[in-house]
Amino acid sequence: METAMERRRVETVSSPDSVEDELELSAVRHRPEGLEQLEAQTRFSRKELQILYRGFKTECPSGIVNEDTFKDIYSQFFPQGDASTYAHFLFNAFDTDHNGSVSFEDFVMGLSILLRGTVQEKLNWAFNLYDINKDGYITKEEMLDIMKAIYDMMGKCTYPVLKEETPRQHVEVFFQKMDKNKDGVVTIDEFIDCCQNDENIMRSMHLFENVL
C-alpha cells in the first residue's frame, strides 16, 4: 500500500556548501499525489479531501509533519495533561513507512481507516497502535506503556486522584479480557475476536462516523 503510491519529490534549494545542510532541512517540501489518486485510495470524497488538505497545509505549510509538530498539535487538545507520549505512539501509527514524518497521504490514509473503514480495519489499526514494536504481539509492557500514556493525558487534576497502580490494574483487566490462551501476549486474532464480542467496544467504534 505504501511504496508505489508515494512519490516524494524533495526539492532542495541549491546553495553554497556550508549552509547547504541547514537549507536542505528547511526547504524540504512534499507535494502529495493528485486528488484523483487519493480519492481512489481512500474513502473520502473530493470535497472532503480538499477540506482536509487545506487544514493540513495551513498547519504544516511544508507539507509534512514531523514528530515535534505532531506532538505540539496533539497536545493542544489536552491542555491539562501531558499528551506527548501518546502522541508519539500515534505518530508511529500514522507514519506507516517509518520515515520519521507524516505526509498528507499517511495522514489521509489513517483517517480514512478510522472514519470510513470497516470495524475490522479499525480494530486492525488499534492493534497496530498498541503493538509498539510492530511484531504482531501486544505484551504487557507495551500495553502498560500505552496505558500510562493515556493516563498521562488526564493530568493531575482528576477525581478521584489517579494512583500509581491504576494503569497497571487497567492493564491487568485488559489482559484478562483479551488474552484467551493466557500466554501473556495478545495476538491480533485474539484481539479482534474479543472486541467483536464486546458490545461496548463495538458501539464505540461507530462513535466518530460523522466526524468530517
Added chain:
Amino acid sequence: MATGVAAWLPFARAAAIGWMPVANCPMPVAPRDNHKRQDELIILNVSGRRFQTWRNTLDRYPDTLLGSSEKDFFYNEETKEYFFDRDPDAFRSILNFYRTGKLHYPRHECISAYDEELTFFGIIPEVIGDCCYEEYKDRKRENLERLQDDQEENKDMKLPKLNFRETIWRAFENPHTSTMALVFYYVTGFFIAISVITNVVETVPCGSTTNQKDMPCGERYTVAFFCIDTACVMIFTVEYLMRLFAAPSRYRFMRSVMSIIDVMAILPYYIGLVMTNNEDVSGAFVTLRVFRVFRIFKFSRHSQGLRILGYTLKSCASELGFLLFSLTMAIIIFATVMFYAEKGSSSSKFTSIPASFWYTIVTMTTLGYGDMVPKTIAGKIFGSICSLSGVLVIALPVPVIVSNFSRIYHQNQRADKRRAQKKARLARIRIVKSGSANAFLQSKRNGLLNELLELTGTEEDEQKLIKSTSLLESQHHHLLHCLEKTTCYPVCSLQAHEFVDEQMYKQNRLETALQNDPSRSPSICSHDSSVGTCCSHRVKRNAALPSVSVPSTHPIPMHQGPLQELRAIHIQCGDLPSHTTSRSNLNLKTDDSGRINCRGAQITTAIICLPTPSALTPDGDGLHGSAGTNIIKVSAL
C-alpha cells in the same frame, strides 16, 4: 485553543478510536452537527476591495466581529456580500490573522489607526505575534507620551477656579501663566545674577589706597557689598517662604533639590549675622561664604538646559559610577606601581602612594602638569602606560552619557517645538473652521430667506430662492434651529464655532442668567450693554482675533471678554404673520437698532462643523449679500 488546530480536531477525534478497546466504560454519545453545511466562500467587501475566504476560516475566532453573528449587521442583501467601510490595507493583516492565527503589525501603519481597526473588528492587541509585538508596544508607548504631553498643555488651558495658594504655586511653576509671575521670574533671575557677580567681584583687588597693598573690593567697599548681599538674600528669602507657603505638599517641597539649594543659598548670610566676630569661628565663617556660590544653581529654574543636564546625570548614575570606580582602580594600581618604581631615585617627589595619586590622575587625564615627573626608566615606562590607559578608561563610559543627554535633550526640544507648532496649528484650524462657520451662517441665512420668500410668495421673489443646501445640510440646519428655538436667548452673532464653545456658552449662560433677561428688548443691541447685542461689539470683536492661548476661565458674559467663540445670528424673531414687517426687519442695519426686535426665540450659537468647502474669509464683514442685495446684514464677525 488555537484555531489553526481546529482543522485537526477531526483527526484527534478519529484517533480517539485508539482508546476504545482499552476503555472499560461505555463512551458518551457524540454531538450531532445538525446544521452542517458545506463550507462556503464568504465575500468581504472592504471599501471596494473584495476579500474572499471560507466561512470556516472566520469561524475560528468566534469572539471577534467576523467570527460571530455581528457581521450579519454588515450583510448586503443585494450583492450577497459583507460590506465594511474601513481601510482595506489594514484589513489585510486582520484577515491574515484568521488565516494563519498570527496577527502582524504592519510597520508603515499609524499606530492609532491600527488600534482603531483592531477595536472595530473585536481583536485584542495582545494576540499580536512575537515578531511584531515589541514594535507595536514601543510605538504605542511613544504615542501615549506624545498625547500626554499635549494633554498637559491643555490642562493649563482649562482651569477650574484656584484658590490663592494654588494660584501662587502655579505662578511659580509656570511663569508664563500670568504677567505677575513673569515679572517675578525675571526679577529673581536678575537678582541671582547680581548676587553671583557681587560674590565674584568681591574678591577682585580694587586698586590700592594709601596703604601699599591691594585690597580686594570686598574689604574696601564693605558697606556697599553688604547692602547688595542683604537685598539679594531678602529677595531669596521672600521667594523661598512664598514657595513654601504655596507648595501643595510642604514636606515634599522641602525635600526637593531646588529647595535645598535655596536654603543653602541664604543660610550662610543668616549664620553670618548670628555669629559674633569671634576669632575662633571667623575661619569657619569665611568657609561658609563659599556656600554662597550655590546661588548659581538657582539658575536651573530659569534654564531648561541646566535641568536637562542635571536629569541626565541622574539618569546616567550607573555609568558615572562605573567610570568613577574604574578610574579609582586604575589610579590606585598605577600610583602603587609608580611609587615603587620611583622609590629608588633620590629627591623623588613620589614620597608615598597617596602622593603618587596626584601624578596618576594628572597623567591619566592627559593633563600632564609636570610638577611630578618620574626619573627612573621603569618609572617612565609605567608612566607612559598610565597615560595611554587613561585615555581608554575615560573614553568608554562617556558616549553612553552623551547619548543619554542627547536623547533627553531632543525629547525636550520636540516637546517645545510641538507646543509652538500647536498654537499655530490651532490658529489655522480656527480660521478654517470659522470659514466654514460663516458658510453655515450664510446658508442658514439663505434658508431663512428662502422660508420667508416662500411665505411672501411673489413670483419674482421665488426666483430668488437660493437652493443651495443639500438635504444633509438642511437637516442639520433644522436641527440647529430647533436648538435655537429651544434656548430662546437673544445673543449676538459673530463667528460661529465649535461644540466646545457651546458648552462654554451654556456655562456662561448659567452664570449670566441673572443679568440676561431673555425678554429684553433688543433695542439694547445698539448700546454698549452687556447683554444681548453683538452689533455694538462688532468693532471690538474684530480687534480681538481668536487666540488659543487665552484661557477662558472667567464667567464673563459671553459677549465681552475673550470668548470670541460664541456667536449667533442676530436675526429677527418676533411674529411672522406680518410679512412686510418681517421682511423689513430682515433689513437689519447695524445702526438701525430700534427696529430690531429680539424678543422671542433668538438664534444662538451654531455648532459649526460642516465641511462646507466655502472659503469665506473669517475676517470678512457680514455682508454676504448673495441674495443679490444687502437684504440681510448679519453681523457675522
